[in-house]
Amino acid sequence: MRSLANIWFLGMKELRGLLRDPVMLVLIVYSFSFSVYTAATAMPETLNKAPIAIIDEDRSPLSFRIIDAFYPPFFLEPSLIDHAEMDARMDAGLDTFALNIPAEFQRDMLAGRNPAVQLNVDATRMSQAFTGTGYVSSIVSAEVQEFAQGYRAVPELPVTLVERARFNPELNPAWFGGIVQVINNVTMLSIILTGAALIREREHGTIEHLLVMPVTPFEIMTSKVLSMGLVVLVAASFSLAVVVQGLMEVPIEGSIALFLAGTALHLFATTALGIFLATLARSMPQFGMLLILVLLPLQMLSGGSTPRESMPEIVQFIMLGAPTTHFVMLAQAILFRGAGFALVWPQFLALILIGGLLFAYTLSHFRKTIGSLA
Structure with missing residues (x-):
């Protein structure tokens, strides 16, 4: 005691x-x-307000369509820049992503030439860089496919995946x-x-x-x-x-x-x-x-x-x-x-x-x- x-x-x-x-x-x-x-x-784990710049050398309906596909909350409104600005802006940390759409991109795509679109990523922003790269790739691919088809549609898959997030x-x-x-x-x-x-x-x-x-x-x-x-x-x-x-x-x-x-x-x-x-x-x-x-x-x-x-x-x-x-x-x-x-x-x-x-x-x-x- x-x-x-x-x-x-x-x-x-x-x-x-x-x-x-x-x-x-x-x-x-x-x-x-x-x-x-x-x-x-x-510190959200999902992509949120990522800064992106776009170099549009094609200035075609397809390139305008791709530019309009990037919007909040995943991305900030895209900044339209030229080649001379890209490196300086990324060095200054102003952009996490810089998407370069080449000249005659729409014509080459319709001709079946498989044109390349360059995506520059600031990998020092590790979380946004890792997640955002997949977002950018999916957005560009979806817009190109819909433009080529001439209509917007969700493809039917042979298997339906049903998600159930527990907890x-x-x-x-x-x-x-x-x-x-x-x-x-x-x-x-x-x-x-x-x-x-x-x-x-x-x-x-x-x-x-x-x-x-x-x-x-x-x-x-x-x-x-x-x-x-x-x-x-x-x-x-x-x-x-x-x-x-x-x-x-x-x-x-x-x-x-x-x-x-x-x-x-x-x-x-x-x-x-x-x-x-x-x-x-x-x-x-x-x-x-x-x-x-x-x-x-x-x-x-x-x-x-x-x-x-x-x-x-x-x-x-x-x-x-x-x-x-x-x-x-x-x-x-x-x-x-x-x-x-x-x-x-x-x-x-x-x-x-x-x-x-x-x-x-x-x-x-x-x-x-x-x-x-x-």
């Missing part, structure tokens, strides 16, 4: 310290509100982006808050005060893990309810309570990781550098941004030791596909094991760090 009381009072001290830190409070609010919304809506029937990238951003921010904030809490103790000299009090390293560490984990858990719940479901109107298929239970286990591991990084760093700038080295691989290779199946097998195997991999798997299964505990229990078990190992190892290292200060 005395140990629980010590953890309670130390945890309340951590929460009061967080309330007196306006920078951390702003970071928490931003990460689970504006950050979630902007990440989901500011995201609108194919809306914001549904995916908003939830993934919440998942990523849970990991980021849990590591930052616990690590910053320990470094703040060291910089303010209050860690020495704790050493002369009748508290153990286990109680000190547990209080930081529980208090900071609770803050992140409440913030994530607010973000899912208000920002994701309320503002963005993203449907949640599964149980929020089950997801929060998995989040709590994930926080048990990542908060311990944050304390471990703080024991290695001697100042907040050092902690920030360590955070970059650890956080980026955890988020990029856990399967949240890209499927794990597309990664090298050695990377997939190594990342099984990271709590973020199992957290992303259970979060996507619950929130996207409505999975129950019967399907995600292996991820729950993995988080318990990884969290226990991280906590035990960090506690051992934390004891040594406090012993050196004493």
Whole structure:
């Protein structure tokens, strides 16, 4: 009972310290509100308002028809330029696509000579370049075929393909982006808050005060893990309810309570990781550098941004030791596909094991760090 009381009072001290830190409070609010919304809506995966320029050397009804086929929202209104302007505009980043329709294009097409149309692409804009090339090719081919036929018609295929998009029937990238951003921010904030809490103790000299009090390293560490984990858990719940479901109107298929239970286990591991990084760093700038080295691989290779199946097998195997991999798997299964505990229990078990190992190892290292200060 005395140990629980010590953890309670130390945890309340951590929460009061967080309330007196306006920078951390702003970071928490931003990460689970504006950050979630902007990440989901500011970077669409589909082609949107791509700038295109067209060099029309033919000036025929067919070339005018092709020019008129490019319009918002996929493309901006085409800019009609000449050869001399094309390279300069692409070098300046004004155009992602430059379509060159050669002279006598319509005559050669009607004569069956298979004329070539050149498409120049600014491949530094990787997302638009990859998707937009297919759009441009389809648009030009469709306009040429309809012009040659003399009428607009949809060709009948021998097989009818019926699409049924499950879990995201609108194919809306914001549904995916908003939830993934919440998942990523849970990991980021849990590591930052616990690590910053320990470094703040060291910089303010209050860690020495704790050493002369009748508290153990286990109680000190547990209080930081529980208090900071609770803050992140409440913030994530607010973000899912208000920002994701309320503002963005993203449907949640599964149980929020089950997801929060998995989040709590994930926080048990990542908060311990944050304390471990703080024991290695001697100042907040050092902690920030360590955070970059650890956080980026955890988020990029856990399967949240890209499927794990597309990664090298050695990377997939190594990342099984990271709590973020199992957290992303259970979060996507619950929130996207409505999975129950019967399907995600292996991820729950993995988080318990990884969290226990991280906590035990960090506690051992934390004891040594406090012993050196004493």
